[in-house]
Amino acid sequence: MKIVIIDYGAGNIQSIMFAIQRLGFKAVLSSDANEIQEADKVIFPGVGEASSAMAKLNESGLEDTIKNLTQPVLGICLGMQLMCNSSEEGNTKGLGIFDLDVVKFSEALKVPQIGWNEITELKSNLFKLVPERSHIYLVHSFYAPKSEDTIAVSEYGLEYSAALKKDNFYGTQFHPEKSSKIGSKILQNFLEL
């Protein structure tokens, strides 16, 4: 199986590489459109600030490549947020795969939300054999609201999308690569889609 992690200069890539390695697979890092298109599974990482990450993605020229992929694609954290229509962070226009606008958590909360929270209302094979109320690790200040594409819900002041799915596109707000055994299971499920 060929697993490609999209390299556009914004992501905690080493951790994802290692998490995949622990599952017995090998991922390659690539910014080459052909190589990405030919992969069996594509991971779209992202950490940091939305507008600068999106600017890097624009520079890479990979926007349309990503939108037109037909194999399973997994956006992680900011990667998932950039797959939405827009983000309030830096007034960023996203890829528009998920018809959602990413907004900031309430001022009344501690932001960023850092740590382990529960996921509920689990849908899709991404969560096969993952129990309801499993704990996953998140670090974020902005969130995607709940929608028809929501396949996992978390609660922080309000209920929001911890994971999204539309056609072949998946996104997790949390970091499966850092979420202990449960995270490995979710990553494994993605690789088995």
Next chain:
Amino acid sequence: MLTKRIIPCLDIKDGRTVKGVNFVNLKDAGDPVELAEVYALEGADELVFLDISATEEKRKTLADLVYRVAEKVNIPFTVGGGIRSVEDVDILLKNGADKVSINSSAVKNPELINQLVAKFGSQCIVVAIDAKQIDGQWKVHLVGGKVPTEIDLFEWANEVEERGAGEILFTSMNHDGTKNGFANEALKRLSQSLKIPIIASGGAGRVSHFTDTFKEGEADAALAASVFHFKEIDITDLKKELKQEGIPVRL
């Protein structure tokens, strides 16, 4: 519900874990990677590696260690000790660290916080603050708490937040090593005046100290070294007891 985090801290010297009290009588305590794996299995929510040998020539050793930890450990970890520049942070993050913590270098050059946040994002920048209460005033201390400054803890914490840090790791020098509990009054004031998460450090001796720092100190996470290293407190047992006390934890 977001859970409260338990964070074991591993002191690192020349790529090895060391155990000691207040950095005195250091004994080699083995491979940090193995210890990290044990802590992760026991239910630690995050790990902190504090490099106490962080000199220029040791930096490569630290980067190698970070790489080996990231390879094996499936929970987040922070690396601190002797970080002075954007380049230092870049190397550690590229090798797989999730966050870095800066301390003295941020006090000496506060602009470093902004530079790191701009380049890497708030989520991976922890500012560690060591402070000591002298005549009722909390004063920031440098170089592992050895060098006093005239800087007020709360003013500095506010500035750290404004400059974009993602978290504050607050160690009370009055409490560190005493095993008499965390500095809950100061922690509560920090927690209520700031919007970013606060990690309590210094003073853990018993399970009830953790309960108190989450309830009275309103800390978001609690860090300890010796009680975990010397197996005085088992992480799984600690978290079970916290849960019984009504504190949300990951079990």
